[in-house]
Amino acid sequence: MSKQLGFLFNADHCIGCTACEIACRNENHTNRNVRWRKVSKSSEGFLSLSCNHCNSPECSRVCPENAFMKRHDGIVLIDSNLCTGCRLCITACPYEAPQFDYETNKVSKCQMCYPRQDQGLLPACVDACSTEALQLVDLENFYDPQAVSSIFGIPDIRITQPSIVFYPISEKKRHFLVERSSN
């Protein structure tokens, strides 16, 4: 019965187009500064991250209002009705997933588009990714020796055990210009 929905992120494929991030907004109409999903660029490449619906959600442990829950498919939800806006979860989550909404004075975060999933649709971000860099998998039944549990730019995964796995960036051949001298 156990199931843990998670993301599979292929760093070798992601082009940083942010379609996933904006598709999330298009779906969820989040307020201005609230970014449930965030695409970022590092020296190594791109990352697209949202809440990772952790196996051990620290957000939940620290919430004094007990506003979090975890569905049996692994999706971690926050009940905004219970949230008082204390923002402890924001400090507890290593991935900047919970977002404080200055317009409602509450925290909200990615809900893995459970209403869409309950209708048999993919999460909006996954649906929007044209390069298949972002996919949805059931981690209980996923095994690929190429996949790794963390890549460059991902905060320490040890305590939270995020439900996300990665394909790292592969080595490629480059011929850069050889400049004779710098000006």
Next chain:
Amino acid sequence: MQMFRNTCPRNCYGTCSMLSYTENGKLIKVAGDPMHGFTQGHLCAKGYAYTQYVYNPLRLKYPMMQTKRGSGNWVRISWEEAYRIIAEKIIELYDRYGSNLASGYNKFSGNLGLLHYAVEGMFNSIGPHTKSFGNLCLATGEQAVKESFGNLHSPVPEEMAQSKMIFIWGANPAVTNIHQMKFIYKAKKNGGKLVVIDPIYTETASKADLYIQIKPGTDALLALGIAKCLLGLDQIEKTAAEWNGWKDYQQVLKRLNLATVAEKTGVSIETIQELAALYGEIKPVTTWNGLGIQRNKYGGVSIQAINSLAALSGNLHIANGGVYFTHSNYEDFPMNLLNFPEKKHASIKSSRMINCANFAMEAKNLQDPPLKLLWIASRSPLSQDMNINVWQELFKELELIVTVDLFMTNTAKHSDIVLPAASHFEEEDLNVGYWHHWLSINQKAIPSFYETKSDLMIARELTKKLNMLRPGFSTFPYELEPKDWIELELNEKVQALYGLKSYTSLVDGPKPRLANQKKNKHFSFIQVDDVKTMLHSLLLETKGEPSPYPFRLLSPQTLLKIHSQFALISWLNPKPDETVIEINNKVAESLGINDGEKVKIHNENGAIIAKACKNQHLPHGVVLVSQTGENSINQLIGSQLQKQEELSSTHFYDCFVSIKSLKHP
């Protein structure tokens, strides 16, 4: 919830069909169209931001007039009033000069829907006037492709997935054509390889199996160098001898010195040989001429040299090979609005044409009659164009400037009247791409935002007004509805081409062009004279004095904007628009410039301030500047060709600047 089919009309490779969902007349969600074979149900970030774009509080809501131009002293006026003022002016100018030549328009690619040619149709309907022609971005390349192939064609992009080797010259699909990436990845998954040749280590380059950094503007030379190696290896197309200019081409290659090629391009001889091996041994090879390579003075030569290489290597006429650029499928259509018959004038045969690449300069110099009324639609020349100073001078000469736009752009700010334009969700249209081969419809999904109107609606109402004031002034059939115009475009020939029965087939989903473009078996190799001129000029470059402006300025398209469009959408661009200049690490250090520091970029055309950002992979002689809506970098880009006679696009990348830290003056 209701669903409609729309098509993103931006000047973009995607021309994406999209599904829009509305509730109580409000757009609540957009999605990609799974029926579209090229996008396969995806949009780009800009596409997904339309839900915010449409209801952006900054959108223009009403017609407005500014009492003193540029004063910002706007007052809201009624459409009726706007039409009256404009119509009276047009008629007054007609009476003053005896024709409509003093009235003109400048329109470009803000909305590529076929019904947006209503602007052209409207002007044609009043008789000879002043019009712009040409294509800012593509003309050079189009011309070169036509010289090679006799027509403008580009294969079906979905077929790239079956290629064994993809050579991208100066294109960055990861940013400008994201839907293409999945076909490239598919090719890679099937064992194909991706090679990117670009002076900039772009997002696409970072995905390439092999990336070659090249000095800007030297693509032609590299292509010739690779061809020379192929010729040496005798790995060439057997029928090459039958094509135009084969002997000369062969001679050019034979005489070419590889060491010179290596020196000028910055690509080592070994690498050139490596590339030749790939072009020669693997089939099919797909070649993609990016728009980047044609944005400099050797652009046309480069494209022809690359085409010649593809031809020589035997990849031209085989399945899943070929050369990509852009195509002109819109030529299949009658284009009734664009080609609306010009009303006859007793003495003047036809309109005055101005090359849009040098519009301001030429328009300013017009005499007898001078240009007095300018209608600007679907573009913001004050943001995009070069020679912004000249534009400002032109504006001084004009008696009435009317701008139709969705937002208060730089250009709108300097106009007398702004008319609020409908977004594509608020109008009907028909769209053809220039990259993929699909045809799609644009339905009206929501009521107009406040008092916005489509270009077609404005044309209909303004011509009606003109005829009221002066019967018979315009021949425009203003009773025709958008649907009528769409049906007129879908004539028998088009219906056969796309397997359509009627308008409604498109409501069910976009349709691919069935007949493959006629692949011309004919080919012309690059001409000797062109190569000689280029070589000569390249050799001269190094000999000259050290320039006071040592850095070539490149300003490629950024991800979340198209020129200045989308700059105001906070989902996409949450921070205020800021011009960023990327400089090579070492160069920045030698100039004492740190990351994040403000620097001054200047040349003979002007100066702007930008934020510095180090980039270790940038060639030393190149700086990269993002395009922004405000404070546009294009003001530094003067026109090199003061009198551009040929049809050519703007050489945006032939601009040189110098950079100064603001710390130590």
Next chain:
Amino acid sequence: MNMNRFMIEKGMNELEERFIVPELIHDLLIASHEGLSGVAMKLSEVLSVPIIMTDSLYHVLASSYKRESLEIIVSTFFENSTHSEFFKCTLTIDGEDYSAYGYPLKLSSQNCGYLFLLQETEGVFPIEDYEAIIRYGASLTTITMKQMEDIKKESQRYKDAFLFDLLYGNFKNNDDILSYGAIWKWDFNQPHAIIVLSMTEYNPYSEDRQLINSLLYITEKALAQHGLETIVIRKQSEVVAILPVNDKTTFNENEKLSDFISYIIKQAKNSPIGNRAACGVGQVYQNPSELFRSYQEAKVAFEIGQLLKIEIPYFNDLGLERILYKHDLQDLKEYYYHILGPLQKYDETQDGDLTFTLESLAKHQFDLKQTSDAIFLHRNTLRYRIKKIEEILEVKLDDINNRLNIVAALKIKQLHKI
């Protein structure tokens, strides 16, 4: 089953005159309401031989022997006769051998167990005569087994679902937990704490998966031996024990609980798990709706325990570590190098081990005697080294603030493997 009975009864009423259903069948059917042992008893009564029912691994499920836990060994198979499914065998019960006949129990052609007829006395056994009734009894047995299995699975499912909700804080209200708990006779009125047991470097794609089951078994057994009524489940890579806190567990005296956990870990050492068993202990919560915190705390303690090499880490005891663990790594590194950088550099260049000396000193609360004893260093040598350290770091080690900084920096080193 109900359906069967209904049809048979219906048949009896309507067709009484033409078909006779033997009383025997009816009796067996009624007996099956009492489950497997009902069937076994009835069969045994009818045939006057003891009947034993086992699963496919010969674990006894029911028998007409009135014995609590019967263990049997089945051996010496004889060829079964060609037209019946009976086979002859030897059953060993409590060290004594009996000859017996076995009959396989099949559910949709899958073997799911055996029915044994025990031959207590020597002599001829009219096995052929029994065939029809045994076949009927066997069918009844498999149907009953299937039903029990379904119920068990179902209740396990509910139980797992309940525990999942409990462990992730999905119940917002104590009453819900109390009433659900009552179904399985769990009393959530008492305070509880959660212990998580797992293995270091767990790899889900190896035999580790099985090893966690052993760990579960060991834990269950240990709990039983200690007389602790505890809910224990396996959750992926973990064994989770929800421990009631009462007189028996005396949780507050950590000592005893640690004894118990040490016992489990010791047991694991003797199993294929070896010394890879590890644990973490959450805090005690009175409200069952807050138990999820104890679970997450146990997992945090588990991770930090690994890093700091604490055998039985209690979340309660972790202080600075918890804060340091979460803090921005870059910042921590800077802090570490600020405090201990010079010492590390000295060790690297001079090939010294002053950092180790300092670590030992800190571990022993900066007590000279304890430290020198622990690392077999003469006290004067230690004093000399401390002086050297003070010189290099340019601080005095008797200042409490400096000590605090050093302890924090050393913990950073351990936590983040700088």
